[in-house]
Amino acid sequence: MTAPATVVPAVTSPVTAGTAVRTQGLTKRFRSGQVAVDGIDLLVPRGAVYGFLGPNGSGKTTTIRMILGLVRPTSGQAWLLDSPNPADVLPRVGALVEGPGFHPYLTGRANLARLDAADQTSDARTADRRASEALERVGLLAAEGKPYRQYSLGMKQRLGLAAALLRRRDLLVLDEPTNGLDPQGTREVRLLIRELAQAGTTVLVSSHLLGEIEQVCTHIGIMSRGRLLLQGPRDVIDSRGVARVAVTVAPGHVATAAGVLRVLGLDVSIEELTLGAELGTLAPARIPEALVHAGVDVTGFEVRRPSLEQVFVELTGEGFDVAR
């Protein structure tokens, strides 16, 4: 998977004080002895779209379960919307955890009604209207009367999103929201995330498929084998990797071009008509300028930033998605 050189502009949103999610030394050791999460310090600023990335089985879901109070940490602590007690703030949090879960024999709308009835702080009088809005938002209004078991995988996922959107939230925790969705559905989810973020909602979105969500993220955290390898704002992560330049020239110009690049201080490798080099601190624009000045017939020029996946491979020495 190779990301294009041009970076999709990250969503900008007002970052207010405080954190949406913060953990300190969060650890979960299951009774089997397996350490699923190993002392991670997660930091999701308010207003961020935090891409929580890592291969299947890296501990993302267990971390999310601890943040939401479903699983008790073995040690460490988590704060949700600055509260140490998730129950106090969960009404302000919409969650989609490890796939949708609904009663198969109830309709989509009845399932939403049940979840809303469970919410002590929701207003029963507006329940119908809010359910309709949520269903419409995920494009499920037409299928609201069908039993859940007749839904396709994608519709089930959408209903899960609708449940998370039953009321206005300060934070959305979306665990693998694109699972089971076709490319069109995936794109819609990306749009939805962007839209919600623009409205001021913090989004913590996890995925084992980097390319699907990295485009919308303002922040990235990467997990592997229970540890948080890397986290921070998107642009900081991007600049970590070393950009490479690739120049393609007309036949007969290779030697000249190589000379020019060496003069610029680059370590050139040649492959037929293409010359490649790590960019280093050199401003990319100086390369074509120098080549043209030297009379080289440049037929192609490209600066490649490393994809997140390449960053990940650099960090761990292994591929990202084990299951792919």
Next chain:
Amino acid sequence: MSLAEAPAQSTAAAYWRLQRSELRLVLGRRRNLVLLLGLAAVPLLLGLVLFFTQDTALDGQGPAFLGRVTGNGLFLVVASVFLCLPFLLPLTIGIASGDAIAGEASAGTLRYLLTVPVGRTRLLLVKAVGALAFAAAAVASIAVVGLIAGAALFGVHDVTLLSGDTVSLGAGALRVLAVVVYVGLSLTGLVAVGLFFSTLTEVPVGAMAATVVVAIVSGVLDTIPALSAIHPALLTHHWLDFAEFLRIEPDWGVIGGGLAVQAAWVAIFGALAWSRFTTADVTS
């Protein structure tokens, strides 16, 4: 940018909103309705069989109370409850209570209820009330159909007690009602046991089966004389004490003792279910 809405309802109103939702879920589910219909069929079939075999060689044969049904339709209620008590009612209870938590876990709805959030204690209470309501519905469906079928097939008359004494129809009907209520309350201990099993697993069928097995094993242990010391504490030992209401002077000590044993099972297994459920990691 806090979006928290002010609580739109009192705690009690919020509780009942979820409780109503739970009752609709339990009593509206097709599988559960089929169970209720199955139980309701028992008095109907029993009444019809007795109706067509009366005055034949088979008349008056069979378990207790059966012989009295043809003389008084009210006894169809008692006979049906008596027939359902050893297996059909425990099976129904097992399905309803074993499914309570484990069913939500296996459907994946438990994690969503808990992140709504619903407090675990509150959810357990809602689930317990739901299972108890279903148990009550099960007993009531037998009783109501038994009463209607009995009255239609055999008529209702003054009631002859086990002691041979006769009480008026009104007093007799009240005693039969007491039998039904006692049987319903007798099932509460099993509901608590089922609820506890339900918190242990994500496989509802496992919890259901374990609950039914408990009732059956309890019944078996109750027949082993060597274990007579523990018999009074057994879950099923006092189930047949509903007969007390059909004796000339019901012994309230016996009735209270039977209910106290149920209360003890409810207290212990309710507490176990609470401890388990409020400390368990929800990984389903």
Next chain:
Amino acid sequence: MSNLSPRARWAVPAVVGVVVAAAFVAPPLVASASSDDLPTLTPQQLVTAVADAKDQPLSGTVVYTARLGLPSLPLGDMAGASPVNLLDGSSTMRVWTDGVDRSRASLLGATSEYSVVRDGSQAWTYSSTDDAVVHYALPAKDQARYDALAQDPTVEGDLPTPAAAATSVLGLVEQFSTVSLDAQSTVAGRDAYNLVVTPKSTTTLVGHVVISVDAKTSTPLRVQVWDRDSTAPALEVGFTDVRFATPSASVLSFSAPAGASTKDVTVPLPAATDRPAAGIPEGTTVTGTGWDTVVQASGVDVAGLLAGDTDALASVPGSQPAIGSKSGQKLLDEFGADGSGKVRDLDLGTLFDTITTKVPEGRLIETRLASVLVTDDGRVLVGAVPGATLQADAR
């Protein structure tokens, strides 16, 4: 939800368990705590007090338990060896009496009842299992004499009660036993003296008998019969709860329910003179005295009994209504089959072979309290003595 640690949460059911156990175990302990603050009596004073005590109006629950040590039986539970169950097991009765001539006793099955109601000169038995009434009444000519005499009931002794058991034991006190007093105790929630009756004879199987006597009314509350070397009474009949008050009139009267099968039995009132001494019926002979008494009956249709023919019971001389009448048999059936009403698929012959042992004289049953010898020539010998004594008597 409060922030209790998991450990604290798991302590909750433990505490609940302890509280529940305490709630169930403590009251009986408190109730049976002995109290030694009753006035001191000599054993003889107590015997006299019991003999002189007026019959009290009361109602209560009586539990009868037999641990006779019969060989374990090759029976499924459903087979319902009913008479055997009564011999080795526990039965519960409710009793009501006005202390004069009206009473009711009900033997309780799980979902059934066998009642004996006595109302003056009339008596009824009712079995709920087969909805059958037997009505005992005096012939018209005896009624006037009854009214004058307020004679003993016609079907007394149907069901064992502490009073009846105590009376038969106390009959043996003076000549054949020594009496002493044990520590006071609480029986059925009432303070009681404990009279210990020990046979002088060393050849009887009976070790001693403990009669618990209500301190206030001198009514026997419990009788325990112990064999010579055991830790639990072989036979026990006693109140588990008792109230000394006149029962309501409805309990002490009876009218046959509609639809029940009814049988009328007329029982002539025996003249006071021809009541057999010590209740020994005709057709039997008695050897030995006191605790060593052996009753020998002849002409018993053993084969018929074993075939389950209840009418054969009629061939047993002096058989009591509770055992001998059809209604009594029905009761036993019901107890065995736990309400299902019929003795099914039970090969009594096999059972008989199992619980008896072959001896040269016939077949012998030895229990902790009594032995029964059925000889090959149709005699039955019964006594509270070892089997060898019966064998010697049978020769």
